[in-house]
Amino acid sequence: MKRLADGDRSALEFIYQATSAKLFGICLRILGERNEAEDALQDVYINLWRSADRYDPDRASPISWLAILARNRAIDRLRTGKVQRGAVPVDEAMEITDNAPLADAMLETEQRDAKIHHCLGELEQRQQDAIRTAFFNGATYAQLAEARDVPLGTMKSWVRRGLAKLKRCLEI
Incomplete structure (x- = not known):
């Protein structure tokens, strides 16, 4: 995250490869539509690129912070009222399990x-x-x-x- 905050594009690529599957799953579970989930995920990484310096390691692990960003972005898209079909209740969004290894592993x-x-x-x-x-x-x-x-x-x-x-x- 430090490298990303310093503008290192390869850090963004690494973070994307390590986290995109989980974050896409979060977005898809909330939004219920693949296209909407893809758009939300793109927004997450654009926002991450712009605001990586806001990450505080004392408050959350990188994947937890990114999961919250993805969840919030997907919920924001739901609130616009354009996405209705197939969405799950917002309360279920954080219950998504991730069996993938942690980014540091x-x-x-x-x-x-x-x-x-x-x-x-x-x-x-x-x-x-x-x-x-x-x-x-x-x-x-x-x-x-x-x-x-x-x-x-x-x-x-x-x-x-x-x-x-x-x-x-x-x-x-």
Whole structure:
């Protein structure tokens, strides 16, 4: 939120990716119409861009603050009288559950994934390819060895050494 208040556009993009599903759900639940919910959500992020400096971490977590902004914006749209069809009572708006991980957990996961990909990039190409294919595509050592036309023992050595280098890199 601090970066956003300082005008960092990438911070807005990150916040949007981390929170838009939940906030859209809040807007949709209150308004009952997809188009209205999309418009309300857009208003939330426009207002966020303009007023991120008003966020007070002592009063609420970022997602709670954004949920309140979304709820209020959706209620404002209801009050105009244009939205009627499918709306739920306003009292139910805050009862929406969110099973998504918290934004800080998502950031940690993103940073961990970036480090893994960086460390994979530090490996020899043949080790990198073998490990990616084995772990991301589920290939066995035998399949890897056959595809690269090398003995099975050689493939196992490439992967074992690559994993050892990967572990050292990740521990730094």
